[in-house]
Amino acid sequence: MLRVIGLGKSYPGFRLQVSLEVGVGQTLALLGPSGSGKSTLLRLIAGLEAPEVGQVWLEQTELTPLAPEARRVGFVFQDYALFPHLSVWENIAFGLREARWDGASIRRRVAELLDLTHLGPHAQKRPNQLSGGERQRVALARALANRPRLLLLDEPLGALDLKLRHELLWELRAILRQAGVPTIVVTHDQSEAFVIAQQIALLRGGAVVQVGSPEQLFRHPKNAWVAGFLGHRNLLSADQSQQMGLPARPHLLPPEAITLGQGEEARVEERVFKGFVVGLELLWRGCKLYLEGPELGLYPGDTTQLGIDWSRVVALEEEPSSTPGAAQPSLEAPRAR
Numbered sequence: 001m002l003r004v005i006g007l008g009k010s011y012p013g014f015r016l017q018v019s020l021e022v023g024v025g026q027t028l029a030l031l032g033p034s035g036s037g038k039s040t041l042l043r044l045i046a047g048l049e050a051p052e053v054g055q056v057w058l059e060q061t062e063l064t065p066l067a068p069e070a071r072r073v074g075f076v077f078q079d080y081a082l083f084p085h086l087s088v089w090e091n092i093a094f095g096l097r098e099a100r101w102d103g104a105s106i107r108r109r110v111a112e113l114l115d116l117t118h119l120g121p122h123a124q125k126r127p128n129q130l131s132g133g134e135r136q137r138v139a140l141a142r143a144l145a146n147r148p149r150l151l152l153l154d155e156p157l158g159a160l161d162l163k164l165r166h167e168l169l170w171e172l173r174a175i176l177r178q179a180g181v182p183t184i185v186v187t188h189d190q191s192e193a194f195v196i197a198q199q200i201a202l203l204r205g206g207a208v209v210q211v212g213s214p215e216q217l218f219r220h221p222k223n224a225w226v227a228g229f230l231g232h233r234n235l236l237s238a239d240q241s242q243q244m245g246l247p248a249r250p251h252l253l254p255p256e257a258i259t260l261g262q263g264e265e266a267r268v269e270e271r272v273f274k275g276f277v278v279g280l281e282l283l284w285r286g287c288k289l290y291l292e293g294p295e296l297g298l299y300p301g302d303t304t305q306l307g308i309d310w311s312r313v314v315a316l317e318e319e320p321s322s323t324p325g326a327a328q329p330s331l332e333a334p335r336a337r
């Protein structure tokens with residue numbers, strides 16, 4: 001179990017102050033907008049930077065006073081930082097030689113990791129002869145080689161194109177589950193966090209806004225910012241909620257609260273074909289709602305019925321009026337009028 005207790009660091013115009021825990025063998029995704037402090041937190045945990053206050057504990061060991069190399073932390077950076085002149089095999093073995101493993105143990109461990117990351121056929125290639133996805137797996141194998149007690153991944157799929165990201169995401173998930181090492185993954189992509197992690201910590205302006213499983217966070221976001229960051233669209237301000245007969249505080253209408261085909265009349269304003277689903281923007285009671293689902297043959301100008309199950313509407317907390325240093329999320333303004 002990793003415990004980060006009141007870890008703090010300041011830069012001009014920015015302050016990070018974070019406490020969180022990662023369970024044995026679990027993966028926690030650090031999710032947040034650019035500049036929210038994700039990489040800074042990772043560097044503090046790795047010991048690449050010194051905190052002003054706070055502690056990091058791994059099981060019964062306090063890591064904070066230890067040098068980075070004494071922490072037994074595996075780190076994968078965004079650019080992988082592989083040794084260009086060494087083969088895949090040598091890249092993976094490098095840390096083991098440094099740690100003075102004997103030759104037979106090194107050969108055994110490298111073979112295990114080549115197997116885990118499916119890099120066997122590429123063992124003798126150099127990094128510049130590999131694809132982006134293969135380089136990413138070498139970086140992961142190298143980070144895991146010396147049996148780290150903790151794995152830190154900073155945007156591990158960041159340098160890859162979209163298609164490759166998607167393919168490797170599932171592979172990364174499988175490798176992390178198999179490796180069983182507590183892991184923190186930095187990402188700014190919520191769908192990536194949902195696939196990889198059992199826990200998500202949402203960071204904004206250097207502070208954790210909410211921690212929980214992907215499902216907890218998605219179903220019970222604390223406030224409109226969290227809901228918007230996780231991809232929810234139907235957010236009502238306190239005023240809009242009141243107009244709908246709800247208490248005067250922000251609310252979320254989750255997809256499962258909205259049913260098409262029964263209820264009051266709704267008019268289709270926009271339609272987006274998205275492949276597996278169709279997105280519809282509907283005007284209902286003077287309020288714009290967005291829904292995704294199977295093809296229903298509805299086009300702009302059509303009318304249909306829309307019902308809301310009010311028992312499924314989620315009450316949200318009011319956000320603090322300003323969060324110092326917080327970057328604005330890519331939240332669409334609540335669309336209801």
Ligand SMILES: Nc1ncnc2c1ncn2[C@@H]1O[C@H](COP(=O)(O)OP(=O)(O)OP(=O)(O)O)[C@@H](O)[C@H]1O
Nearest residue numbers: 011012014032033034035036037038039040041188
């Ligand atoms: N060495 C430094 N000196 C001064 N300011 C810094 C330093 N490192 C980071 N910062 C500032 O701290 C804040 C958090 O940066 P950080 O890189 O941790 O954010 P992030 O969430 O990882 O962002 P991104 O998603 O863009 O990588 C930013 O405002 C950044 O400018």
